[in-house]
Amino acid sequence: MTDKTLVLNICGAPYASLAPLSALxxxxxxxxxxxxxxxxxxxxxxxxxxxxxxxxxxxxxxxTKEWQKLAAEHQVELAVCVAAALKRGIIDAKEAARYGLExxxxxxxxxxxxxxxxxxxxxxxxxxxxxxx
Amino acid sequence: MKASNxxxxxxxxxxxxxxxxxxxxxxxxxxxxSTFEQxxxxxxxxxxxxxxxxxxxxxxxxxxxxQAMLQALGLYDxxxxxxxxxxxxxxxxxxxxxLLPTESCNPLQLQKLLATSRxxxxx
Numbered sequence: 001m002t003d004k005t006l007v008l009n010i011c012g013a014p015y016a017s018l019a020p021l022s023a024l025x026x027x028x029x030x031x032x033x034x035x036x037x038x039x040x041x042x043x044x045x046x047x048x049x050x051x052x053x054x055x056x057x058x059x060x061x062x063x064t065k066e067w068q069k070l071a072a073e074h075q076v077e078l079a080v081c082v083a084a085a086l087k088r089g090i091i092d093a094k095e096a097a098r099y100g101l102e103x104x105x106x107x108x109x110x111x112x113x114x115x116x117x118x119x120x121x122x123x124x125x126x127x128x129x130x131x132x133x
Numbered sequence: 134m135k136a137s138n139x140x141x142x143x144x145x146x147x148x149x150x151x152x153x154x155x156x157x158x159x160x161x162x163x164x165x166x167s168t169f170e171q172x173x174x175x176x177x178x179x180x181x182x183x184x185x186x187x188x189x190x191x192x193x194x195x196x197x198x199x200q201a202m203l204q205a206l207g208l209y210d211x212x213x214x215x216x217x218x219x220x221x222x223x224x225x226x227x228x229x230x231x232l233l234p235t236e237s238c239n240p241l242q243l244q245k246l247l248a249t250s251r252x253x254x255x256x
Binding site for chain 1: 141142154155158161162165166168169171251252254255
């Protein structure tokens with residue numbers, strides 16, 4: 001099979017849906033067979049995966065950490081829709097300062113960005129795969 | 134019907150208005166997609182056709198509504214809106230009742246649209 005460049009679009013929340021877990025498993029399988037994951041985009045409820053304050057029980061999978069690990073190992077970009085994130089309380093230091101908030105919670109390795117990054121990804125990748133709730 | 138056109142992106146609306154932020158997020162994406170000069174088409178399926186119902190009063194529920202965004206589609210060169218013919222029948226609507234000009238499509242035409250589009254995102 002020819003190697004493909006993939007973009008993953010994750011729209012379902014962790015724990016409330018299987019979207020981030022299914023996408024993680026898909027990403028690992030794709031990377032293992034030689035495909036390239038150009039970007040992972042988080043939209044709608046999917047943005048809540050970027051909450052650096054989530055603490056699932058020790059004996060359960062920590063999806064945020066798993067994604068951070070995968071991204072670091074394979075240089076995968078974790079792009080989070082800024083409008084969807086701010087609406088749901090996922091915010092980085094820069095946006096927190098802009099909105100006069102004292103806290104911020106965007107997990108390390110994730111970047112707040114615009115929908116243009118999803119559009120750019122869809123336009124340039126061989127395939128875009130969406131994981132809905 | 135212009136369904137022979139193949140789109141870079143088809144955005145599919147399946148949910149009725151005044152529910153979640155889904156339709157707004159689908160419209161946001163449609164507008165951004167078009168500003169990147171990507172051919173964008175919209176499909177309204179099932180209860181999604183109600184997004185185009187002309188007499189909505191979202192302010193009564195303290196909701197923002199998507200009418201302004203829908204009206205702005207033309208300014209972004211998004212003029213190809215397709216509606217599910219069966220859904221119109223189910224809700225006793227015709228294309229003339231809807232907020233914007235649309236093309237009514239049968240299942241085969243919808244299938245062709247979906248099959249020829251480069252990307253499809255469902256909201």
